[in-house]
Amino acid sequence: MISLLKTQLMVGLNINAWRMGKRRARHVGMFLLVLLAISPSYGGWVMLQVKAFEFLAASRLPLQDVQLAGTYAMAMMMALLAGVPVVYSTLLQSRDLSILLPLPYRPWQIVSAKLLVTYAIELVACVALCTPTYALYLRHGFAGPADVPVGILTMLLLPVLPVAVASTVSLLIAAIPGVGRNRWLWVALVLSAMLSLSLTLSMLSSAGAGGEMTDIVRVRMAQMERVGRLFPGAAFGFRAVTSHGLEAWLQLAAFAGAAACYAGTALFVGQTLYLGPILSGGEGKRRRKGHKAAAAVRIGMVRSLVNKETACVLRDPSVAMNSLGGYISLPILAVTYTVMKVQSKGKVDVIGQLMAAAHSPAFQEHLPYVLTGIAMALAVFGTGSSLFSASYSKDGKRLWTEKCLPIPPVTIMLGKFIAGMALVMPLHILTVALAVIALPLHGLAWLYLATLSTLIIAYSGLIGLSIDCMRPKLDWKDTVQAVKQNLNVVLSMGAGLAPLALNVGLMVLCARLGQPAGVVYAGVIALNVGMLAGVAWLARRAAGALDRLAL
Amino acid sequence: MIEIRGVRKAYGDHTAVDGLNLEVRDGEIFGFIGPNGAGKTTTIKMTVGLLRPNAGAVLVNGIDVAADPLRAKMEMGYVPDTPDVYEKLTGMQFINFMSDAYQVPTGVRGERVRELADAFELTDALGDLIESYSHGMRQKTVLIAALVHQPRVWVLDEPLVGLDPKAAFTLKAMMRRHADGGNSVFFSTHILEVAEKLCDRVGIIVKGKLVACGTLDELRDGANETLESFFLDLIEP
Numbered sequence: 001m002i003s004l005l006k007t008q009l010m011v012g013l014n015i016n017a018w019r020m021g022k023r024r025a026r027h028v029g030m031f032l033l034v035l036l037a038i039s040p041s042y043g044g045w046v047m048l049q050v051k052a053f054e055f056l057a058a059s060r061l062p063l064q065d066v067q068l069a070g071t072y073a074m075a076m077m078m079a080l081l082a083g084v085p086v087v088y089s090t091l092l093q094s095r096d097l098s099i100l101l102p103l104p105y106r107p108w109q110i111v112s113a114k115l116l117v118t119y120a121i122e123l124v125a126c127v128a129l130c131t132p133t134y135a136l137y138l139r140h141g142f143a144g145p146a147d148v149p150v151g152i153l154t155m156l157l158l159p160v161l162p163v164a165v166a167s168t169v170s171l172l173i174a175a176i177p178g179v180g181r182n183r184w185l186w187v188a189l190v191l192s193a194m195l196s197l198s199l200t201l202s203m204l205s206s207a208g209a210g211g212e213m214t215d216i217v218r219v220r221m222a223q224m225e226r227v228g229r230l231f232p233g234a235a236f237g238f239r240a241v242t243s244h245g246l247e248a249w250l251q252l253a254a255f256a257g258a259a260a261c262y263a264g265t266a267l268f269v270g271q272t273l274y275l276g277p278i279l280s281g282g283e284g285k286r287r288r289k290g291h292k293a294a295a296a297v298r299i300g301m302v303r304s305l306v307n308k309e310t311a312c313v314l315r316d317p318s319v320a321m322n323s324l325g326g327y328i329s330l331p332i333l334a335v336t337y338t339v340m341k342v343q344s345k346g347k348v349d350v351i352g353q354l355m356a357a358a359h360s361p362a363f364q365e366h367l368p369y370v371l372t373g374i375a376m377a378l379a380v381f382g383t384g385s386s387l388f389s390a391s392y393s394k395d396g397k398r399l400w401t402e403k404c405l406p407i408p409p410v411t412i413m414l415g416k417f418i419a420g421m422a423l424v425m426p427l428h429i430l431t432v433a434l435a436v437i438a439l440p441l442h443g444l445a446w447l448y449l450a451t452l453s454t455l456i457i458a459y460s461g462l463i464g465l466s467i468d469c470m471r472p473k474l475d476w477k478d479t480v481q482a483v484k485q486n487l488n489v490v491l492s493m494g495a496g497l498a499p500l501a502l503n504v505g506l507m508v509l510c511a512r513l514g515q516p517a518g519v520v521y522a523g524v525i526a527l528n529v530g531m532l533a534g535v536a537w538l539a540r541r542a543a544g545a546l547d548r549l550a551l
Numbered sequence: 552m553i554e555i556r557g558v559r560k561a562y563g564d565h566t567a568v569d570g571l572n573l574e575v576r577d578g579e580i581f582g583f584i585g586p587n588g589a590g591k592t593t594t595i596k597m598t599v600g601l602l603r604p605n606a607g608a609v610l611v612n613g614i615d616v617a618a619d620p621l622r623a624k625m626e627m628g629y630v631p632d633t634p635d636v637y638e639k640l641t642g643m644q645f646i647n648f649m650s651d652a653y654q655v656p657t658g659v660r661g662e663r664v665r666e667l668a669d670a671f672e673l674t675d676a677l678g679d680l681i682e683s684y685s686h687g688m689r690q691k692t693v694l695i696a697a698l699v700h701q702p703r704v705w706v707l708d709e710p711l712v713g714l715d716p717k718a719a720f721t722l723k724a725m726m727r728r729h730a731d732g733g734n735s736v737f738f739s740t741h742i743l744e745v746a747e748k749l750c751d752r753v754g755i756i757v758k759g760k761l762v763a764c765g766t767l768d769e770l771r772d773g774a775n776e777t778l779e780s781f782f783l784d785l786i787e788p
Binding site: 064199291292293294295296297298300303304305307308312315316395396397398401403405406407408515547548550551 | 596599600601602603620621622624625627629632633635636637639640641642643644646647648649650651652653654655656657660661664665674677678679680
């Protein structure tokens with residue numbers, strides 16, 4: 001069993017990459033880069049905790065217990081949300097069951113080894129989030145050295161509950177007849193379940209709070225109430241870290257009991273619903289359906305490439321969700337906005353404020369600049385994703401097909417570009433249409449908005465494709481790694497900022513020189529057409545990198 | 552015809568293929584054998600343009616693969632050692648995609664796909680997603696896709712792995728027919744009995760160097776030994 005756990009952890013966390021000579025340096029470099037990228041947010045979080053404790057001490061508010069328990073509650077929520085895709089990847093996308101099942105292990109041992117990987121990943125996040133708060137709690141004298149073991153053990157047990165809930169929910173949904181392991185339906189159902197849960201809990205807590213939640217106590221208590229409802233038994237953990245002596249140990253024991261129940265349920269569900277159908281041989285029957293094959297008809301090479309790309313993006317939810325992430329976030333933002341507006345009884349109304357600003361005289365006065373800014377913002381929905389910048393990476397080892405076929409590398413890139421634009425444009429046109437309807441625009445302003453944002457998407461896409469063609473990430477276990485853990489996506493976003501900075505520079509220049517609106521419009525469009533031409537020329541050269549790629 | 556002239560490929564300090572000279576003639580099946588890590592797949596990948604050699608050249612029907620890759624690729628049909636294909640496409644979509652690349656006209660495409668799919672007993676599964684296929688079915692899909700444009704040169708990297716006995720028999724018969732029609736088949740295998748029965752000539756590669764090449768009679772040099780015992784004698788230190 002120890003060997004099974006060790007192997008799963010080594011594979012799941014890619015531990016060998018930290019040990020092997022050449023790969024270690026690269027891995028450490030990447031790790032440091034990621035650390036650098038998240039350090040401002042993490043530093044902000046730590047500072048927030050420091051300030052909160054200082055504020056509580058200065059104002060003599062006895063809320064340090066609430067602050068600590070609230071942080072633990074938040075860590076649990078975060079582990080739940082982050083745990084769902086990890087559970088899916090670990091359980092439903094793993095390909096090692098053919099190796100593990102014939103080994104002399106009991107099914108529950110295999111399931112627990114797989115869940116342990118998810119637990120280990122979530123534990124790192126929980127510890128990182130809770131440690132600063134707990135350290136401050138200790139430093140301000142609300143717990144002594146004798147309480148530290150309870151604090152640490154509670155922290156270790158913390159991810160058990162959300163990981164168990166995430167795996168149970170995931171497996172229950174995956175087991176629905178008809179849904180099976182159809183990833184699109186699975187993702188849609190899990191997202192709907194989470195959204196409904198969050199909406200229900202937020203409504204319950206706002207109803208229970210009664211008046212306005214203006215102070216930290218009510219906000220924190222409401223947070224913990226929600227988590228408490230979601231994870232019955234979690235309150236024992238909150239009490240364990242804020243109690244002392246024997247009471248703390250008793251609360252911890254109760255929390256450990258609750259965690260054991262959660263883990264037991266997850267293991268039972270895993271054994272029954274995860275391994276059960278595989279062991280009974282139902283999986284294979286469910287997957288093959290004997291569909292009628294498409295006709296053997298010749299179409300142009302570019303069209304064939306576009307069809308292949310589109311199918312590979314849309315039929316893989318992980319790829320599709322990350323490729324069209326900007327647009328998928330829109331309905332979620334809309335729901336969040338509605339919840340905030342309802343909860344605050346209309347006081348928090350971001351869209352209302354934006355609309356008021358759009359109908360002010362200043363909007364029309366600075367229209368060319370405002371429109372350019374809006375066009376850039378609309379383009380971000382299309383470009384802030386992995387659609388273009390992981391296009392080669394997502395092919396992985398299958399890239400041999402394109403490379404050994406008699407197709408010029410430029411045509412391959414063109415196929416990927418057209419497919420990307422074809423996927424983005426319907427959603428982009430929709431967002432532009434919404435913006436045009438909502439904003440007080442006259443004349444051909446809509447055309448400017450649509451043209452400029454499309455140009456930005458086009459050259460940003462080409463930048464992403466060029467970067468991914470030059471350094472594709474082809475070695476991965478599932479497509480989530482190809483599109484989500486891909487440095488090319490970050491690099492492309494960074495490189496895409498340079499052309500946007502040129503636009504901003506041009507607008508500043510026009511504003512200083514007091515140019516009329518027509519000159520600003522023409523200048524910005526000319527600049528962006530020029531940038532598209534320049535980037536296209538560079539992309540054509542970058543496409544040749546495929547020839548040099550060793551597969 | 553394939554001509555491999557003084558080809559060398561190194562990965563850092565490790566030389567995978569070292570000054571390899573080889574010729575696969577028209578009308579023959581050439582078996583490429585060697586221990587694991589000897590350089591078989593690297594040689595095949597350089598032949599089909601997946602890898603660039605550090606030195607030397609590969610010519611397919613007189614066309615330099617490095618200088619004119621598109622024309623050279625049109626002459627070949629390639630089956631890799633592992634059938635990694637787009638799982639989110641159906642078998643037919645994948646075959647159509649490959650056929651479009653090889654510019655196979657609609658008029659003949661349907662007939663050729665039908666013939667190959669029937670021969671490999673894959674017709675009923677062509678409408679399903681490749682992700683639902685077994686290893687053998689994926690291998691058959693890649694074979695159909697690689698042969699649909701009727702290439703003169705077949706380059707097959709361990710093509711029999713994963714195939715059921717009937718499909719393996721069918722493929723071997725197709726290879727023989729193809730070579731007898733004046734075309735070339737260049738394939739690697741670990742199954743020495745297959746190489747012995749099927750190949751007109753055999754090349755043995757060890758640590759990146761061609762250590763033996765010729766017909767089975769030439770290799771045996773009059774001795775009454777099997778290819779297996781000859782091969783084992785050769786690679787024993």
